[in-house]
Amino acid sequence: MRWISKIKKEGVSLKKLNHIVLIFSLVITVVLLGSVFYTFRAYHSYSVSIDKFIDLEEDAEKLMNASDYLTEEARSYTVTQERAHLDNYFKEAEVDRNRENAIAEMENKNPSSEALANLSNAMERSVQLMDREYYSMLLVLSATGDTDIPEAISKIELTPEDEALSGSDKIILAQQMMHDEDYAGQKDQIYNSLEDCIQSLENESLNVHSSMRRSLLTSIIWMSILIIIQSGGLVTILFMTSRLGIRPLLRAVDYISHDEEIPIGGAREFRYMANAYNKMFSVYSRSMKKLSFKAYHDELTGLYNRTGYDLITQSLDVENTAFLLIDSDKFKEINDNNGHDIGDRVLRRIADTLKSNFRPADYVFRIGGDEFVVIMTQISSDIRELITEKVNNINQALANTPDDLPPMSVSVGIAMYEDGINLSTMYKRADEALYTVKENGRSGCSFYESNQGL
Numbered sequence: 001m002r003w004i005s006k007i008k009k010e011g012v013s014l015k016k017l018n019h020i021v022l023i024f025s026l027v028i029t030v031v032l033l034g035s036v037f038y039t040f041r042a043y044h045s046y047s048v049s050i051d052k053f054i055d056l057e058e059d060a061e062k063l064m065n066a067s068d069y070l071t072e073e074a075r076s077y078t079v080t081q082e083r084a085h086l087d088n089y090f091k092e093a094e095v096d097r098n099r100e101n102a103i104a105e106m107e108n109k110n111p112s113s114e115a116l117a118n119l120s121n122a123m124e125r126s127v128q129l130m131d132r133e134y135y136s137m138l139l140v141l142s143a144t145g146d147t148d149i150p151e152a153i154s155k156i157e158l159t160p161e162d163e164a165l166s167g168s169d170k171i172i173l174a175q176q177m178m179h180d181e182d183y184a185g186q187k188d189q190i191y192n193s194l195e196d197c198i199q200s201l202e203n204e205s206l207n208v209h210s211s212m213r214r215s216l217l218t219s220i221i222w223m224s225i226l227i228i229i230q231s232g233g234l235v236t237i238l239f240m241t242s243r244l245g246i247r248p249l250l251r252a253v254d255y256i257s258h259d260e261e262i263p264i265g266g267a268r269e270f271r272y273m274a275n276a277y278n279k280m281f282s283v284y285s286r287s288m289k290k291l292s293f294k295a296y297h298d299e300l301t302g303l304y305n306r307t308g309y310d311l312i313t314q315s316l317d318v319e320n321t322a323f324l325l326i327d328s329d330k331f332k333e334i335n336d337n338n339g340h341d342i343g344d345r346v347l348r349r350i351a352d353t354l355k356s357n358f359r360p361a362d363y364v365f366r367i368g369g370d371e372f373v374v375i376m377t378q379i380s381s382d383i384r385e386l387i388t389e390k391v392n393n394i395n396q397a398l399a400n401t402p403d404d405l406p407p408m409s410v411s412v413g414i415a416m417y418e419d420g421i422n423l424s425t426m427y428k429r430a431d432e433a434l435y436t437v438k439e440n441g442r443s444g445c446s447f448y449e450s451n452q453g454l
Contacts (some may be wrong), residue, residue, distance in 0.1 A: 032226045036276050039219040050205065056110055059102040060119055060197045066098035067126045067190055071178075074133040078174040081144055086137060090150050093130070099123055107360075115200040122193035129186045136174040143170035220256050300344055301351035304365040309373065312363055318423050321377050322387060323415045325430035326354070328370035329442040334406055346408055353397050357390050372410075384447060387414060391445040409443035418450060 069092055077085035092098065103123055106116050138153050139162065140146075162173065177183065252262045261278045296308030304312065328350055335343035347370065354364050358374055365373040376383070391412050398408045413434025415426040429448035436446045 028226050028229055032223055035219055035223045035226065039223075039276065056106055056115060057198060057201050059106045059109075060115070060194055060201065063099045063102040063119060063122060063126075064191075064194045066092060066096075066102070067122070067129075070126075070130070070133065071187065074137060075178045078136050078140055078171065078178050081140055081171070083146065083148075086141075086150070089133075089137070090152070094152070099126060113200070115197045115204070118193050118197035118200060122190050122197065125186060125190045125193060129183070129190070132177055132183060132186070136177045139170040139174040139177075143167035143174075217253070217256050220252055224252055298351075298366045301348055301366050303351050303355070303372070304363060306365075306367050309365045309367055313375075313423050316363075316375070316377075316423065318417055318421075318426065320379055321375055321417050321426075322379050322383060323417075323423070323426035323430045324374040324376065324387070324445075325413045325415075325427065325434050326372040326374065327411050327434055327438070328372075329409045329411055331370035331408075334408065338406060342405065345405055349401065349405060350398065350408065350410065353394050357394050357397075384414075384416075388445060395443055411437040411442045412445035413437060413448070414445055415448045 073085045073089040134153050255262045298305040361377050363375040367373050395409045413430040415429035433446040433448040
């Protein structure tokens with residue numbers, strides 16, 4: 001124990017102790033900054049989730065408002081017989097289509113969810129209710145002698161008994177159909193489905209909020225512990241050099257548990273932590289009130305555009321997928337010979353044909369002038385024959401063009417998912433396969449073969 005005797009004799013080396021405490025403090029600081037970085041990342045994920053749930057609740061409310069609007073206009077028309085109510089009804093049902101838009105938005109943001117199932121159920125019941133509304137409005141049209149009958153109603157025929165009623169009796173019957181218990185019961189079913197949808201969204205949001213709060217509280221506790229340990233080291237060296245003690249840093253856990261901002265004070269690291277938490281607290285409060293949605297679709301064709309492609313593929317699981325790179329054959333000639341208007345119509349024709357031949361679960365993009373991409377998801381191992389059949393059907397449909405559009409065709413290069421490859425590799429493979437199709441006369445498809453080449 002010679003070193004103990006040396007310490008007793010010569011005392012503690014403050015220089016060496018200072019180095020030891022400095023290294024210890026540096027280690028603690030690195031860990032503390034890592035905790036702060038983790039907290040920032042956790043908050044960012046939570047903020048994105050909250051914005052998503054707010055948007056989804058807005059979609060559910062949009063469908064509810066649209067359904068109520070249709071009911072109000074249909075009822076108003078049977079009561080007042082004013083044509084404006086009928087026109088408003090069909091503008092919402094056939095032009096604005098807020099119900100369908102709400103379903104589409106929720107499918108994009110929250111597919112295969114309980115909330116989406118409830119919203120779709122509400123939509124189905126709303127569509128079923130329209131049959132009764134159509135019939136009521138047809139009674140009023142017949143009673144008033146209005147011959148300008150909307151196309152959707154023109155397909156309906158009154159029963160012989162109702163046709164034989166007088167004009168006033170037809171109006172009374174229409175009003176009864178729009179206000180009786182059967183109609184109210186159907187509306188209640190729609191409301192129940194919408195309430196179930198909103199409740200599902202609220203439960204999801206509450207679970208995320210609770211998880212994030214626990215995560216933040218744990219992170220703050222650990223940061224507080226680390227700061228206290230670091231402060232203990234500094235107190236030790238200060239006490240031994242000047243015999244003066246310093247106060248430990250204040251704890252922040254109580255403020256977190258009471259949903260309050262942390263007072264700014266104490267050591268530099270603590271101030272950094274407090275500022276970080278207070279900033280997150282402020283941003284979180286504001287983010288709960290924000291609604292944001294950006295469109296990622298091509299204006300001409302309605303398909304996902306390049307921005308939508310980049311966004312979707314960032315989080316897309318490429319396993320069990322097929323990547324189709326599609327090029328319009330001789331599009332430049334068609335565009336030059338027929339003009340840009342025909343060229344635009346050709347692109348829309350191709351886009352519509354692609355959409356009609358692939359599933360809703362598949363992603364269809366327009367990523368360039370006449371270049372398209374289809375990503376088929378959740379496919380089976382024997383999909384090749386089906387893909388070839390789809391390409392043939394697409395080209396047959398494009399060859400039989402409507403109106404004055406010239407015949408057209410597409411060339412398709414296909415890359416299938418293999419273990420260990422990413423989407424970028426699938427793109428390159430599909431491009432090589434596409435080149436093979438063009439070299440062999442276009443208007444067809446080719447699969448990339450990794451073991452044999454093309």
